[in-house]
């Protein structure tokens with residue numbers, strides 16, 4: 001049996017019921033076959049793939065907190081410190097009822113390669129809890145965040161592990177967690193990223209994932225027939241931070257974004273999304289996407305999934321894992337969509353991705369496409385270490401360079417293995433090569 005098959009088989013047996021982790025490991029290892037085959041003997045001897053797929057450490061803990069009625073609740077808290085081969089563990093914290101160990105492991109595993117692709121010295125990690133911030137008061141969210149950090153602070157630090165936001169964790173949650181970390185440790189250090197601008201946050205961090213996504217898609221379009229966003233019809237799922245700032249940048253580049261969604265359904269606006277309105281609803285009021293259609297005559301709201309039925313030239317899934325399956329992929333193709341890029345982590349199923357690749361539809365995987373967020377987090381860490389704050393333009397221009405560089409590395413690796421245009425293989429290979437080399441230099445650890 002090949003080394004890759006052996007590892008995948010063992011991984012499923014050793015980690016039963018961690019479906020999302022199996023999926024991300026399969027996606028990565030399948031595309032590493034070509035690299036592994038060339039180095040099979042040495043990789044086997046060093047158990048390189050066993051070490052790569054086993055987290056260095058998993059911290060799992062109880063998070064008790066009190067709601068506004070005095071009722072005590074208990075949630076599960078996690079931090080997976082997956083790989084420190086190229087730098088301190090780095091990756092977000094997700095607060096969503098679906099969070100479990102398998103999901104945090106898949107996200108941490110993805111993060112290793114994504115972070116390597118940024119070219120910055122950050123290892124891979126991820127964390128979170130099954131706490132649902134939706135519908136909670138600010139005080140309840142603060143109580144949860146303080147309790148979560150009361151345990152987590154023992155394991156993190158500016159040079160060891162630097163968490164950030166992800167689904168359900170934005171400026172409010174990061175603020176409460178930072179305050180608690182400082183109170184418990186006495187340290188004012190860059191232990192979290194995505195901080196507010198008054199206490200060490202970086203300009204452009206809020207916009208970074210969405211902007212970065214559009215920068216890399218623009219580059220991919222340019223390399224494939226000299227195309228661009230101008231006058232393109234774009235459908236973006238989600239309506240959080242990533243979706244909103246992808247909408248903004250795509251509009252700046254001349255695209256018409258016609259649909260956005262949330263977990264309840266999607267809005268289609270034939271006149272194009274009104275950015276101020278969606279920001280008001282989502283960022284100020286923490287409202288639901290339906291309110292957009294209530295406020296705008298040209299928009300209609302449809303309950304449920306189905307956003308991929310909206311005809312478009314470019315689709316940017318920016319909501320959550322496995323939100324776009326084979327059926328959706330077929331509908332997108334039928335409607336003439338020619339480019340897809342993942343703003344979320346693993347939003348397309350393996351079958352959908354294979355379908356895009358087989359049908360010559362341009363596809364940029366999340367590891368490359370949404371790396372702008374964590375890259376800007378690394379820039380926030382640099383500013384914190386220097387005790388400096390860079391301007392919006394400085395950070396934005398660095399972000400753009402990083403995204404173009406990720407495209408170049410991804411493209412180069414795919415070509416080197418005779419897989420030109422397969423950016424899934426390119427991103428996985430380029431990320432893996434850096435991490436594997438660092439692991440080999442550092443001996444068995």
Ligand code: GLU
Nearest residue numbers: 091092164165166374377
């Ligand atoms: N959660 C984001 C991601 O999936 C950002 C992580 C970070 O900034 O550390 O990459």
